[in-house]
Amino acid sequence: MSPSQPRLQLDYFDGHSARPQAAEIWLSDGHLHLSAGAEAQYAAGDVRWPERQRHGQRQAQLPDGGLLSCADAAAWDAWAQGSGLRDSVTVRWMQSWRRVLLALVLLLALVFAAWRWGAPLAAGLIVRALPASVEQQIGSQALDYLDQHWLKPSMLHLARREQITKRFEQLVRASEPDRPPLRYQLHFRAGDRQLGPNAFALPGGEIVLTDALVELLHDSPDALQGVLAHELGHVHHQHGLRMAFQAGLIGALAGLVVGDFSAVLAGLPALLAQQAYSRDFEREADMQAYQMLGRDGVSPRVMLQFFERVAAIEARQGAAPQLLSSHPATPERIAYFSQ
Amino acid sequence: MTTLTAGISPVLAPAFAHSVLPDLATTRFKRRLDIEFTGSGSEYFRIWVVNLLLTLVTLGLYLPFAKARRLSYFYANTQVDGQALAFHGNPWRMFRGFVLLALLMLAYGVAGRFSPVAGLIAFGLLCAVWPALWRAGLQFRLSNTSWRGLRLGFRGDLIGAYRCMLPTYLPAMLMVVCQFLWAPRGQQPPEDPAFYAVVTFGPLLLLFALLPWGLALLKRYQHGGYVFADQQTRLSASIASFYGLGLKGMLVSLGPIVLAGIGAAVLIPLAQSGALSKVAALVFIAGLALLAYLLFFVITMSYFGARLQNLVWCKTGSAALQFDSQLSARALAWLNLKNWVLTGVTLGLYRPFAAINTLQLRLSAMKVTVDADIDAWVAQAGAAQHDATGEAAGDFFGIDMGL
Numbered sequence: 001m002s003p004s005q006p007r008l009q010l011d012y013f014d015g016h017s018a019r020p021q022a023a024e025i026w027l028s029d030g031h032l033h034l035s036a037g038a039e040a041q042y043a044a045g046d047v048r049w050p051e052r053q054r055h056g057q058r059q060a061q062l063p064d065g066g067l068l069s070c071a072d073a074a075a076w077d078a079w080a081q082g083s084g085l086r087d088s089v090t091v092r093w094m095q096s097w098r099r100v101l102l103a104l105v106l107l108l109a110l111v112f113a114a115w116r117w118g119a120p121l122a123a124g125l126i127v128r129a130l131p132a133s134v135e136q137q138i139g140s141q142a143l144d145y146l147d148q149h150w151l152k153p154s155m156l157h158l159a160r161r162e163q164i165t166k167r168f169e170q171l172v173r174a175s176e177p178d179r180p181p182l183r184y185q186l187h188f189r190a191g192d193r194q195l196g197p198n199a200f201a202l203p204g205g206e207i208v209l210t211d212a213l214v215e216l217l218h219d220s221p222d223a224l225q226g227v228l229a230h231e232l233g234h235v236h237h238q239h240g241l242r243m244a245f246q247a248g249l250i251g252a253l254a255g256l257v258v259g260d261f262s263a264v265l266a267g268l269p270a271l272l273a274q275q276a277y278s279r280d281f282e283r284e285a286d287m288q289a290y291q292m293l294g295r296d297g298v299s300p301r302v303m304l305q306f307f308e309r310v311a312a313i314e315a316r317q318g319a320a321p322q323l324l325s326s327h328p329a330t331p332e333r334i335a336y337f338s339q
Numbered sequence: 340m341t342t343l344t345a346g347i348s349p350v351l352a353p354a355f356a357h358s359v360l361p362d363l364a365t366t367r368f369k370r371r372l373d374i375e376f377t378g379s380g381s382e383y384f385r386i387w388v389v390n391l392l393l394t395l396v397t398l399g400l401y402l403p404f405a406k407a408r409r410l411s412y413f414y415a416n417t418q419v420d421g422q423a424l425a426f427h428g429n430p431w432r433m434f435r436g437f438v439l440l441a442l443l444m445l446a447y448g449v450a451g452r453f454s455p456v457a458g459l460i461a462f463g464l465l466c467a468v469w470p471a472l473w474r475a476g477l478q479f480r481l482s483n484t485s486w487r488g489l490r491l492g493f494r495g496d497l498i499g500a501y502r503c504m505l506p507t508y509l510p511a512m513l514m515v516v517c518q519f520l521w522a523p524r525g526q527q528p529p530e531d532p533a534f535y536a537v538v539t540f541g542p543l544l545l546l547f548a549l550l551p552w553g554l555a556l557l558k559r560y561q562h563g564g565y566v567f568a569d570q571q572t573r574l575s576a577s578i579a580s581f582y583g584l585g586l587k588g589m590l591v592s593l594g595p596i597v598l599a600g601i602g603a604a605v606l607i608p609l610a611q612s613g614a615l616s617k618v619a620a621l622v623f624i625a626g627l628a629l630l631a632y633l634l635f636f637v638i639t640m641s642y643f644g645a646r647l648q649n650l651v652w653c654k655t656g657s658a659a660l661q662f663d664s665q666l667s668a669r670a671l672a673w674l675n676l677k678n679w680v681l682t683g684v685t686l687g688l689y690r691p692f693a694a695i696n697t698l699q700l701r702l703s704a705m706k707v708t709v710d711a712d713i714d715a716w717v718a719q720a721g722a723a724q725h726d727a728t729g730e731a732a733g734d735f736f737g738i739d740m741g742l
Contacts, residue, residue, distance in 0.1 A: 013489070016718050017716070017718075019715070020422075050415065051412075053412060055378060055416055056378070056412065057418065057423040059415060059423065065488075067488040069488075097385070100384075100388050110392070111395070252399075
């Protein structure tokens with residue numbers, strides 16, 4: 001033992017008795033030496049050393065259950081430094097405001113990247129790995145649920161329904177002549193006033209359209225086909241399942257940050273992210289509708305009629321602001337289909 | 340050494356101050372142990388940021404290590420009678436428990452997504468293992484906490500953990516069974532509305548009515564199992580006192596509900612009268628609802644949080660230890676309001692400051708009186724290591740030590 005090694009006076013608890021013992025410690029040749037009545041030594045690597053902090057007591061846990069406790073944190077830190085005990089990288093980061101700010105910037109960048117690219121990428125991988133049968137089962141269960149609680153059978157004439165279905169088959173075949181056709185199924189349903197003129201796609205290719213939508217576009221069958229093509233875009237890109245997984249991942253991410261604090265606060269970013277993702281999906285689906293109509297020789301401008309009529313309904317009922325909306329603003333969509 | 344005498348303050352009951360000297364044999368050691376929390380918000384903020392960054396970079400795998408660091412910091416800053424608590428949990432053991440539980444939760448989440456029946460089965464399984472996990476979590480946390488070099492412990496038995504969940508579990512099971520057997524299918528109205536109301540709301544009412552009883556059993560089990568040296572605590576609070584807390588809490592929560600109702604009654608017609616545009620009215624009403632929601636939770640949660648801590652800890656004691664808690668519900672409500680608003684405004688960055696402030700308030704309300712020579716206390720044999728899965732489960736479900 002070299003006399004130059006710094007020594008520290010502290011309390012020692014042997015792990016069997018609650019009585020503190022005055023003790024002296026020093027480090028030499030990779031061992032912690034303890035002098036408290038009797039002497040003992042421990043390999044420095046077996047000791048659980050405290051992390052350096054500004055506040056709190058310093059406690060070192062010995063492998064035999066003993067505990068060194070030093071109330072004078074500054075004295076401990078001086079001793080540890082003089083003895084050559086090094087802070088871990090993590091501790092050095094935590095003790096420097098500059099690096100903490102850097103960590104904060106990295107953190108925000110990471111959260112943004114996870115939101116913008118990470119979650120969509122991961123959700124895409126999961127969805128692609130999922131067997132088609134599972135997706136179809138989820139879709140048909142969702143449809144059953146909607147049929148039980150929201151939707152009523154369609155009142156449209158069978159002939160009219162068949163006409164719409166046939167026309168859509170043509171459109172699909174014309175747009176993808178060399179690829180096997182996408183599995184989809186049109187379902188005609190009547191909804192309540194709240195649902196209004198509407199169409200939506202469920203996982204597995206179930207496309208539901210309401211009687212009110214058919215009525216709204218009764219004089220513009222091509223616009224109706226455009227809406228259906230938009231829904232087929234959702235089916236094609238598996239948007240329903242992607243959304244479930246993306247929102248789930250964002251919810252888990254938010255839960256990591258503030259979840260143990262407030263479930264509402266954790267749910268809010270998930271909700272906002274879901275709306276933003278939804279607008280991305282709508283743009284993708286619009287692109288599909290634009291292409292399908294174009295390949296069939298129909299001008300995409302037929303969709304303008306649909307937007308005008310929906311805008312008229314929205315003006316009567318009042319629309320939600322963009323941040324809370326699941327669709328891109330109508331002028332943006334009108335501009336897209338006017339190209 | 341200063342640490343040996345710090346915080347010693349003899350407790351003299353008022354009666355003793357005027358009458359004859361007390362019997363020395365029983366009160367020679369009687370004194371109050373001060374509890375002091377010295378954690379700092381700005382320091383915990385730095386720990387939190389680095390922990391969070393590492394957790395995100397490792398896709399969550401760092402979580403148990405971050406937790407061990409967080410607990411070590413909290414414990415090193417919790418001084419009882421001048422000696423800090425110490426956390427001994429091995430992060431690698433905690434990691435194993437964390438992975439196990441994460442897989443369990445993943446299976447549970449996936450099952451629910453694919454089929455309601457599978458989800459129901461998974462839920463049932465989770466309920467079946469939950470009390471055992473909860474007990475394992477208490478064992479792990481306590482046996483990895485030490486004060487003055489002695490490990491604490493938890494001595495509640497497995498059957499007890501299941502027994503104290505019964506008042507919650509039985510009505511919940513009844514509810515599931517009733518829903519499964521008699522819930523109306525599709526859009527056709529129920530054949531017998533009265534019967535339907537009974538089977539739907541009966542179990543719910545039962546669950547609600549038994550809630551205080553369940554909480555009492557839960558806390559009795561929890562606070563009846565804490566061990567330090569040869570001291571085992573017990574909770575002497577009556578079941579009636581939990582019902583009292585529940586009733587008072589309901590009365591307190593009526594305040595914000597009535598206020599929100601009055602606000603809605605006055606403001607919604609105003610908004611509909613055409614003074615505001617549709618969008619402005621929507622935003623206005625949403626903001627009002629958010630405010631009412633915030634106020635409701637600040638008031639009721641603070642009331643329950645403070646009063647439950649006081650009820651439970653004032654009645655917790657062992658042969659030589661007596662705990663006391665005088666937490667003001669009003670102080671907690673103000674702190675919660677401040678914490679929530681600032682956490683929201685800073686998009687979560689205030690979170691570590693909020694955690695430190697809350698601990699500070701809750702711990703400074705606590706006291707322990709001891710009537711024995713602590714120096715003479717020794718560890719009991721068989722302070723074993725325990726499984727960390729329960730600890731992780733406690734985190735997932737937000738179970739804490741009631742403090």
